[in-house]
Every structure is written in structure tokens, then in C-alpha cells.
Amino acid sequence: MQKPDIGAMIFQHTGDSKLVELPFGLGEWHLPGPWYIPGTHVDVSPTKHVVFMILAATLVFLTLWYGGRQVARRHREGRGPRGIGAAVEAMVLFVRNDVAIASIGHGGEVFAPYIMTLFFFILYCNLLGLLPWGAAATGNIAVTAGLALTAFLTIEISGFRALGPRGYLKTIVMVPPGMKGIGAVIMAIIMTPVELIGKIVKPFALTLRLFANMTAGHFVILVLLGLIFVFGTAPAAIRYIVAGGSVALTLFMMLLELLVAFLQAYIFALLTSVFIGLMRHEH
């Protein structure tokens, strides 16, 4: 019997591809491409993760739009929201008040829509990865790097607007208060690279945290299921024990992944708002 290649199977399931597996045995959808930008070798054709990102964005729009309309209608009638409306209202209020405004400080209302967009988009991407036939677009480092890039631009531009050119320059060329003359010059020369690295590290850490959390969870689930195939030639009694054990552990990991999907969306939104708040209140 051929030995199963668990490593290749894992990378095939977590990696990006040009092939979308349609649910309920509807076959496969070969995405068009490659579409090169004229004159370059940059391929901009859609892949599996692009399809799931568009799906996540559509679902975010539909559920939040429906929930928002229901909340508004039922409040006009003098009743509390129910069903999807209640869930949407609870989560939106939590992200708006306890994450965005609490972490950014005064003036945080301006950033609440951006933080909520990050939260719900990441949450839906993570949850789509847990569905059968689904794929987690946040398990692709390019997707998380793109999200972190928007966070980086928001942090820096909002800091520039809040502090002004002079104040913003002080966050790069840092001179400790009270230092003058040659000491200030030496400190500025030492601290400027440190401050610049500090600016770059924030979005880098956001990228890797989300990517590695989603990928690691899928790896663990696939390895646990792969154990069944590794023990495929063992005696029947061992096979049953391994299969039962790995299915039970997979169920546990799936529940843990459900928690992680919410937690990572929360942490990405929380850290982005903390960084915006730190930058805006730099003195």
C-alpha cells in the first residue's frame, strides 16, 4: 500500500490554489487566469482565497445590513431587536465601545467604522475556514499583510493628522526631554533606527499573528485526521482506537478554533486601535 504523504496533504489544504471545491459534490471550479499586468510577470487573476474573501465581504455586508435594518425598525416600534439583529447589535456595540473607543481614547468614534470592518471581515474569513469545503483566507500571509498594511497606513496617517508635521517628526527622531547639545544629537542618532523599526514591527507582528494562528489551527486539525491514514495498515483494533481518538481530538480542536476565530478577530481589532491610540496621544 502506498504511504500517505501527510505533509503534502496539509499544504494542499491550507495553501492557495486556482481550484475551488464546490460543496455537495457539485465538482470543482477552475478559476480563470493567469492574467498578467501588461509588461510584467504579476499575476492578478483570482484564486481560491480571493473567492473566499469576496464571499466573506458579501456575507458581512448582507448580515450587518439586515441586522442593522432590523434593529432600526424594531427600535422605531419601541421593541428590542431579536435574532440576528440582537447578535449584530451586541457585537457592534462591543467592538465600538469596548474595543475602538476605549482603546483609542477621545476622538475614537472616527475610527470605529474601520475597526468594526476589520473585526467582522477577519471574523467571517476565519469562520469560513472552519466550514466543510471552506478555506480560511486569513491563513494566507498575503491577505493578513494587506490587512496589516491598511492598519499601518491608518496608524501613521491618523498620527500625522493628530500631531502635525512637527509632532509626527518627533515620533521618528526621538530626543529625551531635557537633553541638549551633543547629548541630544547622540541620542537622536541612536534612537531614530529604533523608532523606525518600532513602526515597522507593529504591522509585521499583526500579519504574522493572524496568519500563524489560523494556519497552525488548520495544521493541527489536518495532522490529527492524518493520523488515521498513517495507521491505515495497522491491525484493526489499533485502527479503531486511533480513528476514535483522532476524531475526538479533532472535535476538540474545531471547538478551540471557533474560539480562536473570534479571539483573533478581537485581538487584531484591539491591537490596531491600541496602536492608533498610542500614536495619537504621543507627546
Next chain:
Amino acid sequence: MHMLLMLLQAESAAAALNSNALLGAGIGMGLAIIGAGLGIGRIGGQAVEAIARQPEASADIRGAMILTAALVEGATLAALVFALLFKLA
């Protein structure tokens, strides 16, 4: 027999480089997890202690705990991703 030995040696020389990289990746992953375990364990322990002392402040403490744990976790996961790169490259 002689041919077989030569083949084995040629193969093991190529495999040695790969297995050294894998060994490094494994040791690196283990060390990163030791650090993260110590760090996050301490955060969790201190947070539980703080909540036990002052249950009315538990919401603030929980938020600070998750934030700090996420920062520790970020550095750990960077180490794990680079260890994974050793395996792939």
C-alpha cells in the same frame, strides 16, 4: 555491495543538510514554546491572582491579560513561522 554503499553515502550527504535544518527548526520551535509557556503562564497566573484579590476589576484585568498575551504570542508565532520556513526552504 560497494555500489550500494556509495549510493547510500551520496544520498545521506544530501539528506544530512536537510536533516540539520529540520533539527534546527525543531529545537527552535521547542525553545520558542518554552519562552511563550513561561510568559503566558505568568500572565495568566498573575491575572487570576489579581481577579481573586479584586473581583470587581475583573473586566479590565481580563482585557489587559488578553492584550499582553497577544503581544507575547506574536513574537512566539514569528519564531514558529521562521522554523516552518526552515522546513520548506
